[in-house]
Amino acid sequence: MTMDVTLNVKRYNPDAAKPASYNQEYRIDLEDGSSLLDGLIKVREEMDGTLALRCSCRSAICGSCAMRVNGRAVLACNTKMKDVMPKDGSPVKVEPAGNMGVVKDLIVNFDVFWGKIKAVKPWLQPEGPVPQGEYLAPNEAMLHLAGVMGCIMCGACVSDCTVLEVDKNFLGPAALAKAYRFVGDPRDAHEKDRLKDLTKYGGMWDCTRCMQCVQVCPKGVDPMGRIMKMRDKALAAGYNNTYGARHALAFTDLVRHGGHLDELRLPIKTFGIFNVKEMLKLAPIGMRSQMVGKVPPLFPKPIPGIQNVRRIFEKVEAKR
C-alpha cells in the first residue's frame, strides 16, 4: 500500500543572489509505514537534488536528522509519516530546527551547540592513582548514567528550548545533560567544581522548567530532570547565592506560604525589588502573559487546606 503525501518544506539557499527563505511543496508517493525521512530522501534522490538535509543512520542513533515538523522538533527518521500528516489533508510542514541558525534548507549551524558542549568540560576527571583494573562502580549508578549517556546530541531539545529563544547565553538542555553525566559519575572527582561552574550565569539556574526538552527528546534523556538533580546537588553543596538558587528558595517559600506559585512575587523575591534591570527583562514575558490571559492575581489568597501543604513541607524537610 502506498500513500500520497505533500510536504511543505521551508527552504533557504545562501548561494542565491538574494538569499531569503521560502516554502516549497513536494508531492510524493510513499510506502505506508514510511518515515518522514524516507519521504525527504525520496525527494532529494529522485526529484530535487538541491534539497539539503543531514541524515545517516535512519534508526535514531546518529543524531543527524533533528528538524521541526508541524512546529515541533523531531527526528525525521523515527517519525512515521502517517503520524504527522494533518487530518484535513493539508501538507506536512517541515522546517529546520530552531535556535541554531540555518545554513541551508534543513541544515542548521551546530557550531554554538558544540561550543556549549565543550564548555562543560565533558570528559571524566578522576583523581588519585589509576587502578590496575577497572574503577569499581555500582551497576545502578552506571545504569542511571546510561540514561543520560543515551543522548545522541541531536539538538531537538535545543531547538525547542524556550529560554534559548530569548537568551542565547544559556548553556541549554543538551550541554547541561552532558554535564550531569559527569556530575553523577562516581568516578569523577570534580563534582563540586563542576556544580560551582554551572551555577554561573547561563548555567543550570537559567532553566525555567518549561518541559519542552523533556517532551521533544527522542531518547528519553530528560534534560530538565537532570538539571533539577544538579540544582539539588548545588544547593546541598552550598551554591545558592545566585538568582536561580534564590528563585528556587523563593519558590519554595511562596508555595509553603500560599499553597500555590505567586508569579508576581517570585521575581521580586528572586531579584530583589530594587533590581530594576533584571525586573525590566521580565517585562516582555509579563506582557505576553497578559495577552494570553495568564496574568496572576495581584493579591493571591492561600489555597484552602494550606495547612496540609505546610505539613508536606515539614515532612520533606525532616527527611533531608
Next chain:
Amino acid sequence: MFDHDVLVIGAGLAGMRAALAASQAGVNVAVVTKVFPVRSHSNAAQGGINAALTDRGDKWEDHAYDTVKGSDYLGDQDAIEIMCKEAGSEIINMEHMGTIFNRDAEGKLGVRAFGGQRQARTFFVADFTGQALLYVLHEQVMKSGVRVYEEWFVLSLIVEGGECCGAVVMEMKTGEVHTIRAKAVIMATGGIGRVFEPSTNALICTGDGMALAYRAGAPLMDMEMIQYHPTTLKSNGALMSEAARGEGAYLINKDGDRFMKRYAPNMMELASRDVVSRSEQTEINEGRGVNGCVLLDCRHLGEKLIKEKLGQIRQLGIDFANADMIKEPVPVRPGMHYVMGGIRTNYDGLTSIPGLYAAGETACVSVHGGNRLGANSLLDTLVFGKRSGQHAAAGVKSKQHAAGVTDAYSEAEKKKIQAILDRPADGGELFGKVRQELGETMNKYLAVFRDQQGMETAQRKVKELRMRYEKVIVHDKGRTFNTNLIFTLELGFMFDCAETVIVGALERKESRGAHTRTDMPKRDDANWLKHVVQFRTPEGPRIEDQPVKITQWQPQVRSY
C-alpha cells in the same frame, strides 16, 4: 594549504583512537571527517566488544582460537594474536577514560555471551556500546586539542614519489577545496554497507576510504568476504543486535521450531554469523519462513531484562517492524552488515604505500578472514587504530613534508568537480535510482548464497549502471552544503567497491566463511587457503594472492 604531521581521515572509533595515540606520541595531528565525529557509524554498534580478561579466568589464546575458527581459517594468526593480547588493556583504558559499562554485583565490568565463542567475554553498555565508546573517544579528542575538520569531505589522496603525503578535501559548509599536506595519512573511513541495499549500515557508509586508497595505488584484499547478519529487519534493514541471542533469544521458523538444532547442535543460535545466516536462508528457501523471514523470539527473557539490556532494539522493532519483542517474536532475516575485506595492511596498519595507514572496517589486517565474530570489530578498531597512530607518529618524527605538494592538487580536483556540475542536463538522471539499482543488484547476487552465473550477471549489470553513472547530473550548482554533489561523488566510490567485491567473489573458487557458492560448496584448503589481493589498473583489477599466516592453529573441519 594546511600542514599536519599525521592526518587521520575518519572520526569513528578507529580514527579517533588513532588520533589520540598519535597525539600522545607528541606529533601534530588533525582529523578530517565528513560528519560530526559522534555521527560516525561506530555509534550504531549495539552488542559489545570482546576481550579475554585474565582476572576473569579467560585466556587470550582462547579468544584467538575462536576468532581463527570464526574466520574459517582465513584470518592471519599473527595479527589475531596481537589483537586478542591487547584487547584487555584497551577495554580497561576505555573504562579509565570514562566509558560506562554494565557492571557485575561486585562493581566490575560485566560480560554477555556472543556468537561463535565458547566463553562469555563481550563487554557492553546495554545495547549501545558503540555510542558509549565513541562518545568517550570524542570527549578525549576534545580534551586533547587535536584539530578536527568537521564536515570536510576527502576527495583524493596525494601520492608523491611513491609516498602518501596528504589529501585534497572539500569543506562542505563553504564548498571550498583545500590541500592538506601531511607526513603520514591514516585511513579510518569505515565500511561499504550502502553498496548493498538494504544494509544495516548508515547512509554515510559508502566505502570512500577503500576507493580512495585503491585509486592511489594501494591494493584491496578479500573484498568478496561480505558478512550478512542473521537478524535484520525486513523493512529497512535495521539491525537487531546479536546481544538478543547473547541474552538467550531463540530463532524459530514458521512451525515454532528452533531450527538451529539441525545446523549447529552445540552452539545453536550462537554459532558463527555465516553459519546462522545460511541456516536461516535455507529455512526461508525451503518454505519454512514467514514472509521471507524467520522469527527472533525474546518473550521468555522477560520484560525487565529486555528493558534494561535491549531497550534500543526493542524500540527499533516497534518502530520499524511493528513488533514489541516483549509480547511477540520479531521477524528477521539475514542482511548485509559488514565487510571483512578492505585496504591491505600489516599489523601496524601500514599499507603497501609508505606513509599511508588504514585501520578499522576500511582496513583488512586481516583479523576477520572469511567471517567476523560479533563484537570483534569494535576491538579491531581500537587495537589497530592505536597501533596505526603510534606507528605513524614514530615514522614522522624525523621526516620533512614533501616539497612537491602544492595547491595544484586541489586545483585539479576543482576542475573535475566543475566538469560534473557542467554535465548537460538532457538525458541525465539524479544519482538516486542508480544507487538503488546498484544496491539491489549486489544484494541479489552477492548475498548469503552465490553462484557463477549470478555473479557474472551482477558484473554485467554493474558495468551498465556505471555507464549510467557517468552521465548522472547534479541539480545543485551551489557551493554551500552541496550534498547532491557529495552523494554523486560517493556513488563513484561505491562503484569501485562493488566491482572489487564481484571480482574477488568470482576469483575465489570455493566456499569459505561468508563466501558460500552453491556451485562450489566445499572449502578447498589445498588451493584457496590464501588471500585475494586486487590492484587497480586502467583495465580493471589485477589479482595477486597472498598466503595466510598460520602460527599455531592448523585448519580443521569447522562445526558449531
